[in-house]
Amino acid sequence: MAGADPERSHGPKGRAPHRRSEAARLAVLHAADDLLVERGFGGVTIEGIAARAGVAKQTIYRWWPSKTAILLDTLIEDADRELPIPQSSSATESARRYFLSLSRFLTKEPAGKVMLALIGEAQHDPEVARTFRQRYLDPRRRAEREMLADGVASGELSSEIDIDAALDALQGPILYRALTGARIPRRFVDALVDRNLTRAPAR
Amino acid sequence: MAGADPERSHGPKGRAPHRRSEAARLAVLHAADDLLVERGFGGVTIEGIAARAGVAKQTIYRWWPSKTAILLDTLIEDADRELPIPQSSSATESARRYFLSLSRFLTKEPAGKVMLALIGEAQHDPEVARTFRQRYLDPRRRAEREMLADGVASGELSSEIDIDAALDALQGPILYRALTGARIPRRFVDALVDRNLTRAPAR
Amino acid sequence: MAGADPERSHGPKGRAPHRRSEAARLAVLHAADDLLVERGFGGVTIEGIAARAGVAKQTIYRWWPSKTAILLDTLIEDADRELPIPQSSSATESARRYFLSLSRFLTKEPAGKVMLALIGEAQHDPEVARTFRQRYLDPRRRAEREMLADGVASGELSSEIDIDAALDALQGPILYRALTGARIPRRFVDALVDRNLTRAPAR
């Protein structure tokens, strides 16, 4: 997939930064976002994005291979901003805050709809699944792991904990409720954190 | 949605009140199933189903409102057969077996792919979400609740347990791993059951 | 190419004339004709024809392989109506009238523009050239030959005449003037007929 444009990344000093319109890039991302919120995933079409962004279709195809790649770009920018790993002294407390943010993100934020839509699309298209994992899930998981690893290092969490299993045990129920449109009360998250972090695993 | 066909319900001995070709119905369900497995969700089209089933498009539209309705019909038939609620004397043991079956179903069975695809599609289309909940998730949840309620009644499980929360805490991580294409080892399920059923909640 | 629809040809008695919309067919032909006159050949697009005819693009592609095939259909219908071979007792007189009609057709009639456009397009596309010859030029040439052959049979024209050469010697200059946008006065045609039919060839 695309999105990782070579040019933007090396900043303004580059000696030949002479192409790709940043204005067009942003117009496309915003148009895609808006359309998803207003009309749902089925209402997001390349044609529609182009029209609303005031951009030629070819400009979209030049930089993104598909509409999901565009949505993935918007998700990554939004999640980086709205779902930072909290830096608290207690790993348990960090996790609690993080997963509460995630609940709010998934159920309240427009960007949360993007994430659910991408998970949905990943079920239909292995290429989407691959890129979604690679560009969103994996990097985020690395940061989440670190959060818990800090707790293990400080002795706050048992050293016998299986970090990935614990993260899935936290992430899974929250996502499941979001996917099925159920509500996610604060105490549901609290209970998950208590059960999965505050005590050593039984086996 | 459809699926609730008038004729099938009163069984095969029926005095054949009127019409509907059972052959066509089965051909459609099988064609849809096959196409999903062979070509993925995007490869399932009404046109393709009709062609492969040797059936007219109109025949499909007469009985199903959309391709997801067809897939939902196949899922319900398959899940009823392959995901029964175990009838063991211990609720914990029933749950363990049930969620192990679910893991296998989601990761190994073709019908599991159908379920993941429908959850995916539900993220894009509220009507699909509604019907999926109504015709699949809710009835199944009723049976699952009963399974745990039996354990509470017998004293095996704490009476303070929040049954829906516990079911989501079990279901969620399994589904999450299936949705992200991760492996689901037996011991992952065992740990979930242990943590969420064998001990009272902390709060 | 298309146009020669199997259904229309065998008349009203046909036992299963249950498809292809004559209304759509006519709407397409008229839309194409109108666009050519209003906006020139470059202004004729399948998309434009479909929009103006109130017809789906696919309906056009179902029955015609290209826009020139559509124009050829309109030309054939128009030429059959407006350029009949005159049935006079004198072949010379018939030819004179016929080529005067042709001059008027090419310089004044909308359908004449269609013919010039097709000759033009035939220079760019061998397939167009082939079909244009096959479906328009050749049948018409057969009728024209007959017209002169009658004159030879009756003794009005020399039996040494090379009929195809004579027809080209008449047709060519008229078409050349039409192609270059020159005027074609009646006396230019008269002179051509006199020179090429009223006297025996020199060699």
Added chain:
Amino acid sequence: MAGADPERSHGPKGRAPHRRSEAARLAVLHAADDLLVERGFGGVTIEGIAARAGVAKQTIYRWWPSKTAILLDTLIEDADRELPIPQSSSATESARRYFLSLSRFLTKEPAGKVMLALIGEAQHDPEVARTFRQRYLDPRRRAEREMLADGVASGELSSEIDIDAALDALQGPILYRALTGARIPRRFVDALVDRNLTRAPAR
């Protein structure tokens, strides 16, 4: 249109007033020519010419307004070289040779294809028609008229002859056969010359 480039006119010794790359100009003309021969008129695109000539698109647009202007430039150079007006003592004999050359040019030479293509394109685009007439047809016609006028002056041809009509009567049939892909045997041209030049018109 273009083609009348400022620099070329004062020859190769030129003190090189400023810019314009002669190499680029030739590369463009040759690329256009080659593409027309290899892929037909539809295969000639500005983009394709630029790519094959190793030239930027903008360089083409700077000097030519359209692809037909490029082709017209190649035609003019080629026709000047390959279709000179013969300088024989007899106007009839000059005409015979000239129109035989024309036949060969149109049916055998690549440049003849260019001419047919331009006549074709002139049917679609009035601007092309205008420039083609102005830069190719009219100058050439002036020379052709002179050829016959010499014959009239010397008494070889009747003074009653309508020179333009005669030239069209010669040109037209040859072009018509070329346009329709028919063969043009030498004796067809001979007969045309005999009929239209060696004897006085009937009316």
Added chain:
DNA sequence: CTATAATCGAGACGGTACGTCTCGTCTTTAC
């Protein structure tokens, strides 16, 4: 034992969006 009526396979129809192609313009960097 019809005849009536819903079903069926077939496929044309008006549409929408796809992803590709080329257009002619514009902008950047190098010479």
Added chain:
DNA sequence: GTAAAGACGAGACGTACCGTCTCGATTATAG
């Protein structure tokens, strides 16, 4: 100021499916 490079807005291309519609043909009750 010209050139190579190539991104940009624009819009037509031909294809794939959508969901609706008509068309005989088939078939099983209901009269």
